[in-house]
Amino acid sequence: MTGAVSGRRLAVVGPTFFSYTQAIVAEFQRRGVSIVATFDEKHSNRVHDKILYRLGLAHHRLSALPRHLRAVTDGIIAASATDVLLVGVEVIDRAFVERLVQRDIRVHFYTWDGTANKDRFLSYLDLLSSRATFDPSDAARHAMAYVPLFAEAVFDERRHVSAPSRDLDVGFCGTVHSSRADIVTALMDVERPRPLRLQLMLYYHSRRLFALKALVSASAKRLLPQISDRSFSKEAIAAMFARSRYILDVPHPGQAGMTARTFEALLAGARLLTFGPAARTLLPDSFADRIATVTDAMELGRIDFDVAAPLPPLTDGQRYFLSIERFVDQLLTLMMPDPED
Structure with missing residues (x-):
């Protein structure tokens, strides 16, 4: 070359x-x-x-x-x-x-x-x-x-060895568009003996416009206090991913490709909790035990977030693919x- x-x-x-x-x-x-x-x-x-x-x-x-x-x-x-x-x-x-x-x-x-x-x-x-x-x-x-x-190198699990050992159950970072408000609030409402330990980094380009959405959406209204109209730094996102056992991924409706979040979550050593069914078929088989797919918000309540065992470090081949x-x-x-x- x-x-x-x-x-x-x-x-x-x-x-x-x-x-x-x-x-x-x-x-x-x-x-x-x-x-x-x-x-x-x-x-x-x-x-x-x-x-x-x-x-x-x-x-x-x-x-x-x-x-x-x-x-x-x-x-x-x-x-x-x-x-x-x-x-x-x-x-x-x-x-x-x-x-x-x-x-x-x-x-x-x-x-x-x-x-x-x-x-x-x-x-x-x-x-x-x-x-x-x-x-x-x-x-x-x-x-x-x-x-x-x-995924960029900042997400590599090897850069975050000093992070707390997966003390968060689920992390999510993204723009709150389309169905994401409903999905995030469904995750917040999952009934289980111990409340989920969540960290949400929610972005929308204008808090005023999101406030208008909140007038007609109960989910948007609940999330409004947590909405930021300033983007989050890659370092802050990577640090949150390093602490999370699962990262929630919600692609755009009709999207067939794998999102950047797919690669970032996996490179960070977390499990991928995704609404994108293509991830299982498009990722190499070696990632199979790191992926949980869901098709609607109701399925979130059926996931046992406590049963997942710690994951081994990524191989060189996995890391290169990501x-x-x-x-x-x-x-x-x-x-x-x-x-x-």
Whole structure:
């Protein structure tokens, strides 16, 4: 792969409010890939603008987005990039990709969303030099490579040997969207001889908007006092995972790929308590005894959280599968195939 990397100049476009983009860039740099520029695909991450993006109202004629995307392509061209990686993007359009391809710049794509949630990339799929997704169903449907997500090294169980020995039964960290409020409150209400020891790190981009949800949702009303509109640090999340016997994972509705939480929970040495049925089939068999799947909130009450024995340390093979190193290895193979192969 060294020969393929040599001479390539990579620009990366993705959401800056997700730490995943920065982690991917850092791992590329560690491999010797020349990162000449990074850009946020969105012109603003203010709450008001995030709402417009979420409602699909950012592409109108008076929006700042078209000017911003033009400025991004100008920046990529000025940086003399040979390759561009679009990672986790949702607002990039065909005109953006066409302009780069016309300059003989190779454009690559990776998404951690399914087409059921964000499908704008389908309009420019034919222009891409490589394309990959975390969703195996989309991979088969749209002739994309299947590349599962990853966990960053901060979650590695070996970094938290001084943490209290799994003194929490269940931990959960995530944005409280869709059905998550109902699921979290169902977990809080599980009847058992000893109350569950829970730690909840609940995020929503606006407490005011969540308060409006609380007017019509009893579950949201109960969770409102615990909602934060500031994101949690990776270090704080990893520390909580290291103390938890189970980590609750609730994918987006209709999502077929494994979430980042899947990888983070397992790398932290915890068991995965997931509403994503794909985890059992998509993870290697060696993880089978570390996964508990549920299909609805009522099943939470049937899990015996006390019976699970301590887990052995992860093997090197398990750790590699969960890691950003494996993830970037796969992307590099797709993006920069060695001429000697």
